[in-house]
Amino acid sequence: MDIRRSLRDNRGFILFLLSFALFRTAVADWNPIPSGSMRPTLLEGDVVLVNRLAYDLKLPLTDVVLLPLGEPQRGDVVTLSSPAGGTRLIKRIVGLPGDRVAMRDDVLILNGQPLAYTERQTRGESVAPGWVVDAVRATENLGGREHTVQLLPALRARRDFAEITVPAGQYFLLGDNRDNSEDSRFIGTVPRGKLIGRAHHVLVSADWLGEDGWRMAPRLERWVSAIR
Template identity: 80%
Template structure:
């Protein structure tokens, strides 16, 4: 059977695969969460849905913006290509172009005003099987959009930052797990074209760390849940 006959016989399936690939690279995507940088909002083993058209229409497989479609908002959870090495990351937008951002003892200061943190509570946080540290979880108030954050007081981290002004066309991003996140404190502000899209739902989730003594144990309570 020659290649032309094979292509003709399977053209419907080939068209489906092409359409599927185009959809994922230009319209919608899903991303597994590999690290703890967004705990407690997102957990390792979550798979999140990403709207690639939330901000820009891009040429597939590139960062080339063809048409701006919307503006990133404070509090959005976004996927991005790291401006330092291209690694796929997921973080929260904290600073917009023109914002003044500083941090003092893990408290974020936005345009000269410290953010409010409420409902703080202590708990044990598993960093690896058998390794549990003290953690503090609280609700951070950001322009009327509350979301959970976590701090690890006993671990080394960058908890202070002198004030910067976010340049035009760039964004300041942080992980919700503030003391365990490689974010704009380390990689700098992120150009808009590096933003891939907005993560809006957890599609499925499974505990692959074995925290409950199981491997790949489904977390059904997190399936199809909204990301706050």
């Protein structure tokens, strides 16, 4: 009896929670960035806004597509459920269905054409507490869309793979931190149904990593900034 009364007295709040949950699972979401696989585009401690209706309307809490709404494009930064285990990841689409994709010495080759890399700079990058290595950052031109990628020559990484053709209905994804990312080089191409949505803005950001342990320093310059 008490449970029924409690439900009745709080039905407005309960409906709000259900509507909020439905909104996050079907329309829009926000995701914290826990790793450096998308550096320098996204940093640990960023919270990104994700448009879940960018590509498909899905049955909430499932990968079942009810209605296609748009086509993923090269250069889109997307969240996805990894086909290798279901872990939520965030990566960049570099290969569309039918594209031929290869990599040689960290140079991405798309449909037989090596991509252009300009504005190369070298800087120090911390990859673990007390371990700083040289990082090469360059602007990659992906079909007319430019963004920055990072290479870590000192790390062991998969910098080469033979050409593959992306199957119909699937996509080839890479992290912008090319030598430190679990992406399609390891998990394979990603079916469209595994794409959750397109990440389009950093909502808020805070530097929460430090050699002295936990810290929280807001990065105000990144708040409400568009993702390139």
